[in-house]
Amino acid sequence: MKRSTTIGVGLVLGAVLTTSACGGGADSAAGGGDGDWVIPSTDPTATIDVVGIVDPVSExxxxxxAAFEADHPTIDVNYQYVPFDDLNSVLDSRITSKTGDPDLFWVDQPRVPALAARGYLEDxxxxxxxxxxxxxxxTVAASTYQDKLWSLPISNSTQLLYYNLDLLEAAGVEPPSTDPAERITWQQLKxxxxxxxxxxxxxxxxxxxxPNRYYQLEPLPVSAGGGVGxxxxxxxxxxxxxEGWxxxxxxxxxxFEDGVHPRGIPAEQTNATFLAGDTAYMVEGNWMVGKLADSDLNWGAxxxxxxxxGEPATPNGSWSVGINPFSQDKEAAAVFLKWLALDGESGYAEHRPYxxxxxxxxxxEAYLAGPAxxxxxAGQQAAEVIAHExxxxxxxxxxxxxYIEFEEILGRAFSxxxxxxxxQGALQGAQQELVNAWQQYQ
Structure with missing residues (x-):
């Protein structure tokens, strides 16, 4: 029977994200398990623990x-929701305990090299x-490190500029374009x-x-000529x-200083804020299209x-799912992973709203042909933008x-x-922090 829980920060405050927890470095991947298992042709009977960043109810x-358990009734999934910002510390605490819990977990694709080198992922x-x-x-390349596959991708991503057409019309402002030759600049958008x-x-x-996350902000310095960091x-x-950064x-x-972007709204609340109808523009991922299609907002993309x-730049990549090398139920975990990523149109894409x-x-193919x-x-505009970007x-x-240190240090600087x-001072401080943090890999 399906169970979903939310893991609170208080459960893991004692865990410190240590970059050498499982050894390994830049030159050799320390991950993997014994490898002596297969994707079974007959489902085992098992309960598997899965840690993910997708809210079980609202997302x-x-x-x-529920769809997986209906297809595979002998495997129960104990899904445990962890907010994105807490994922590192939760995984560090639980994987290094070597209990095998969780059996599977969400993997942000740029973190694959770091997690593999630390021994957190099964080959x-x-x-x-x-x-x-x-x-x-x-997406497969983003889940690969040192020519080995360490996780299985379930999603990719891009970013669009959404707008509230009613608010723009009230102000007499022309909507931004879907024509690459007339792409709006960041400066004009402000x-x-x-x-x-x-x-x-x-x-x-x-x-x-x-806000304050590298994935979202990467296009700014890249487009300004500063590179990926x-x-x-x-x-x-x-x-x-x-200079570009x-x-x-x-x-x-x-x-923020000029009041164009509000302070204090976390990523988990930005979508609802735009859907409330009093925000002019939003730069957000393709997952927003379904929510907008279900809303009463008069929107465009x-x-x-x-x-x-500068040159246009958009972020890509998204989430993979990996298996804990200490899992005691790797075959059952593999059945769920295969269903999520590979079967048909992928169970994850077919059954998850938005x-x-x-x-x-x-x-x-089915996603872009859907009613949203x-x-x-507006939906057709969004499809055109996604295909181009x-x-x-x-x-x-x-x-x-x-990457884990990189993302965390930059997140603090952005905040x-x-x-x-x-x-300039914040970025110089981040630069020095990264030099120090990456000494261990040199």
């Missing part, structure tokens, strides 16, 4: 689990590599957002779907204090903004064994900048 993971190459032709090639606040009655000019061998030379993060800080004088862009090729994209002009402007997040700290 539909309960529906995914899935023998069991799943023969079947990855059903998946988008880029001006237009402020105008809609002043003249169209918008409480918020602009929302970023994931690391260079050199194995991407272990930090590069977050150059300082200029783009000065812009980011100004959104446009291309992600570009830095003035799903991310599917990694499964059949699922992706075909049932309105994924094919032409997507930039992977930096791939490095030091400081949003709250008024000097961008």
């Amino acid at each position: 539909g993971m309960d529906e995914v689990v 899935l190459t023998a069991q799943f590599s023969p079947h990855t032709g059903a998946l988008q090639e880029a 001006e237009d957002a402020a105008t809609v606040q002043a003249e169209g009655g918008a409480a918020n000019g602009l929302l970023l779907g994931q 690391a260079t050199g061998e194995d991407n272990l030379t930090p590069a977050v204090d150059n 300082v200029e783009s993060m000065t812009y980011y800080g100004s959104l 446009a291309l992600n903004p570009v830095w003035e004088g 799903a991310e862009l599917p990694a499964n090729l059949a699922g992706l 994209f075909t049932g309105s002009e 994924t094919a032409n402007t997507s930039v992977p997040r930096v791939s490095t064994v030091g 400081d900048i949003a709250n008024g700290s000097d961008p």
Whole structure:
């Protein structure tokens, strides 16, 4: 019988995210298990523990689990929801205990090298590599480290610029374009957002779907010429204090300082804030389309903004699912993983409302042919944008064994900048923190 729980921060406050917890480094992956198991042809009887970042109720993971259990009645899934910001500490605490709990867990794709090197992931190459032709090639590459497959992708992503058409019309502001030759700049977007606040009655000019997170903000420094944030061998030379990074993060800080972007709204609340109807623009992922299609909002979709004088850039990648190398139920875990990612259009994409862009090729085709994209002009705009951005402007997040430290250190710097700290000083501090944190990998 399906069970869902939420893991609170208090359960893991004693756990410290130690980069050397399982040994390993940049030159050799320490992950894996004994590898002596197969994807079974007959379902075992088991209960598996799964840790994920998708809310079981509001984001539909309960529906995914129920569909799997209906198809595989001898396997019970104990799904445990963990907020994104707590995932690292939860996994560090529980995997290093070597109890085998959880059996499976959500893996942010840029973290694959770090998690594999720490020994947190089972090597899935023998069991799943023969079947990855059903998946988008880029998502498989993002789940691979040192030529081994460490997790199975369930989703991909891109970003769109959504807008509230009623608020823009009230302010006399032209909607942004889906034409790549007329892509709106970040600078113009800020001006237009402020105008809609002043003249169209918008409480918020602009929302970023994931404030203070590298995934969301990566397009700013990349488009401004600053790069992805690391260079050199194995991407272990930090590069977050150059001109492109300082200029783009000065812009980011100004959104909050000038009142265009509200402070204090976490990523978990941004979608609901835009859907409330008093925000002019929102930069958010493709998963927003279904929610907007179900709403009463008069909305539109446009291309992600570009830095003035720069090249367009959008983030890609999303979530994979990995198996704990200490799991006692790897075969049952593999059945669930195969169903999530590979079977048909993928169980995850088929049964989760408002799903991310599917990694499964059949699922992706069905996703873009669904009513959310075909049932309105705005949905058709969104499909056009998604097709263009994924094919032409997507930039992977930096791939490095030091990604976990990178993301956490930058997250603190972004938060400081949003709250008024000097961008150059914050980035210089982050640069030095990264140099120190990555010494162990040199």
